[in-house]
Amino acid sequence: MDASELRRGKVAAHLIWGAPTSVLVGDFLFARAFELMVETDSMRALGILAEASRVISEGEVLQLTRAHDLNLDQDVYLQIISAKTAELFAAAAEAGAVGAGADAAAVKALRDYGMALGIAFQLADDALDYGATAEALGKNAGDDFNEGKATLPLLLGAARTRGREAAFWERTITKGERTPEDFGRARELIVGSGAIGATLDLAGDYADRAKAAVSALPASDWRTALEDLADFAVSRAA
Amino acid sequence: MDASELRRGKVAAHLIWGAPTSVLVGDFLFARAFELMVETDSMRALGILAEASRVISEGEVLQLTRAHDLNLDQDVYLQIISAKTAELFAAAAEAGAVGAGADAAAVKALRDYGMALGIAFQLADDALDYGATAEALGKNAGDDFNEGKATLPLLLGAARTRGREAAFWERTITKGERTPEDFGRARELIVGSGAIGATLDLAGDYADRAKAAVSALPASDWRTALEDLADFAVSRAA
Structure with a gap:
């Protein structure tokens, strides 16, 4: 894709x-x-996963229609990553709880956990696209920039530097006219503006929400593993 | 694709x-x-359609792996079109019967009907790719040739003209080195060899099988419509 x-x-x-x-x-x-x-013979699990498949593809389409849009609202960005990424985490956690015969409160807790974890993960992933080596990211850094994808680090970085760099952002994102050297400059501007830090702070907030969601479940090694996973989703990018 | x-x-x-x-x-x-x-809340219909989805994608992959192969066996060709096309017709007919609460014999009759109809349809479609105008085909004639797809008209036409045209087939299909003019010559060779007629004869055999499959069902306007559809799948290409 x-x-x-x-x-x-x-x-x-x-x-x-x-x-x-x-x-x-x-x-x-x-x-x-x-x-x-x-x-699995579970019509309920099938319903969860069918809905997740549809929501994910809707999220990908929404993202595609909003590429190159430097005025994308942060709420719409969060709506996109909730749909294209976090819905899968939420459905996986929910279907697991349903399959295990958990009660309604635990099913909801795990769905909420998955949703918050997925958002934290995607925020960190979007930060990494401007900061990481290919080894750490598992794909090439700069891909989002080169597609003009309106991720939060780009939106924040462009907003914070627009006064003096309006022409650069207009050319590279709005018009989509990029040279191979532009990514290095975009990264400097975005990192320098503090946009990576702000994105990771927000990712940390969602990791905290994920941990809060499972806090009412009985303490166990499994709950601890879920909590550690929420922290790791963000710390891998720090 | x-x-x-x-x-x-x-x-x-x-x-x-x-x-x-x-x-x-x-x-x-x-x-x-x-x-x-x-x-629909019918796990049985879901099973039929899930299996069909998997078989169809396997058929498409099989076809892709066997492109450019002029020695493709006719049985493997029939296996490919059974999977990539006829399985969908069979699953649709079967799921319809299941949804209507038909007995096991009628479900099987309709599945067999759909399978034979789908094979007849695809044989005629493959013949049309070497014979029809874009209006009749709904897509450009020559697409199969230009992808080096080993369809029955090509396999038969190449086999029947290989003595004098070995170099042409070797270049255009096996090596995949085609010029825009090659399709016209391929069409002449294939039509001249009688391969289109032979393909449509086989399609007619499958249309007859489709009609035979529903012959034990009670006579009705609906059964007549299914029979007419089988004939039309072939006659549209004649």
């Missing part, structure tokens, strides 16, 4: 096998997952 | 909206269909 050359730190499938094969194998995996879900 | 510029007689979505949007909207439609299936 994002034409990145790296995925999870490895050469992306479309570069090895070509785009048609990669798309088809994606369809196959979707269909195979659907079969495995039917095998 | 096939990079065709026309689909159902209209300009293809990827040319209007771009490939990423088209892929995402495809994902959305898949997810939305999944949601609608869950609403």
Whole structure:
């Protein structure tokens, strides 16, 4: 989708096998997952996962329609990452709770946990795209910038430097006219403006919400693991 | 998938909206269909459709791996079109019967009908790719040739003209080195060899199988419509 050359730190499938094969194998995996879900014989879990699939694809479309928009509202950005990323975390946590026969309060707690964790994860991921090495990110830094994707670090960085850098942002994002050197300058401006720190602060807030969501569940190694995971989603980017 | 510029007689979505949007909207439609299936609350129908989704994507992958292969066995070709096309017809007919509460014999009859209808349809479609105008086909003629897709008209036409045209087929299909003029010559060779007629004869055999499959169902306007549909799947290409 994002034409990145790296995925999870490895050469992306479309570069090895070509785009048609990669798309088809994606369809196959979707269909195979659907079969495995039917095998659970849980219509409720199927409903959760069907809705998640639809919400995720809506989120991706929404993001695509709002690329290149430097005036994107922070609330709309959060709506996009809630749909395209956090819905999957929420559905996974909710379906797990349903499958385990948890009561309604625990199902809701775990769904809320997944949603907050997913938002924290995506905020950190968007920060990493302007700050990390390819090794740490598992894909090339700069991909978001090169697609003109309106992520929070870009929105904040551009807003904070617009006075003196209006022409740079107008050209590279609004008009989408980028040279290979522009990413380095964009990164300097964004990091220098404190936008990475602000993005990671917000990610930390969502990690705290995730931990709060499971605080009413009985203490256990599993609950501790969920809490640690929320912290790690942010600390990996710090 | 096939990079065709026309689909159902209209300009293809990827040319209007771009490939990423088209892929995402495809994902959305898949997810939305999944949601609608869950609403039926029929785990049996979901199982039929999940299996069909998986078989279809396997068929597309199989076809892709066997492109450019002029020695493809006719049985493997039939296996490919059974999976990538006819499985959808079979699942639709079967799920309809299940949804209507039909008995096991009628469910099987309708599944068999759909499978044979789908094979007849795809054989005729593959013949049309070497014979029809874009208006009749709803997409550009020559797409299969230009992808080196090993369809029955090509396999038969190449086999029947290989003595004198070995170099032409070797270059255009096996090596995939095609010029814009090559499709016209390929079409002449294939039509002249009688391969289109042979493909449509086989399509007619499958249309007869489809009609035989529903012959034990009670006579009705609906059964007649199914029979007419089987004939039309082939006659549209004659």
